[in-house]
Amino acid sequence: MNKITIRCFAGLGEQLGASVELTAEHPLTVAELRQQLSERYPDSRxxxxxxxxxxxxxxxxxxxxxxxxxxxxxxxxxSGG
Structure with missing residues (x-):
């Protein structure tokens, strides 16, 4: 198993927490990481x-x-302003 920890910043940190852990049977790509996070947190997709x-x-x-x-x-x- 491949367990990864993702640190989340700014608005994502507020919505998901300071860090999120995912476990996969194989090493994930960034695209697969996004997909799994979007499925787990649909409001933050x-x-x-x-x-x-x-x-x-x-x-x-x-x-x-x-x-x-x-x-x-x-x-x-x-975005700045």
């Missing part, structure tokens, strides 16, 4: 879809594979 994902302090692509050793962060887009 839009914010999850638009959020940036950082893996080990670098922005990741949808194809990036995640492991339990990775530091994963979900960072919602913010």
């Amino acid at each position: 839009d914010m999850i879809a638009r959020a940036m994902v950082a893996v080990n302090q670098e922005y990741a692509t949808e194809a990036t594979r995640l492991t339990s050793e990775d530091e994963i962060a979900l960072i919602p887009l913010v």
Whole structure:
């Protein structure tokens, strides 16, 4: 089993909590991570879809594979004014 922890920031942190744990039978991609989080938290689906994902302090692509050793962060887009 592959257990990963995702740190959530800003509005996502308020909605989902400071961190979320997922367990999968195989290493997930960022796209699969988004899908699982959206299924678990349907009210946050839009914010999850638009959020940036950082893996080990670098922005990741949808194809990036995640492991339990990775530091994963979900960072919602913010707008200034």
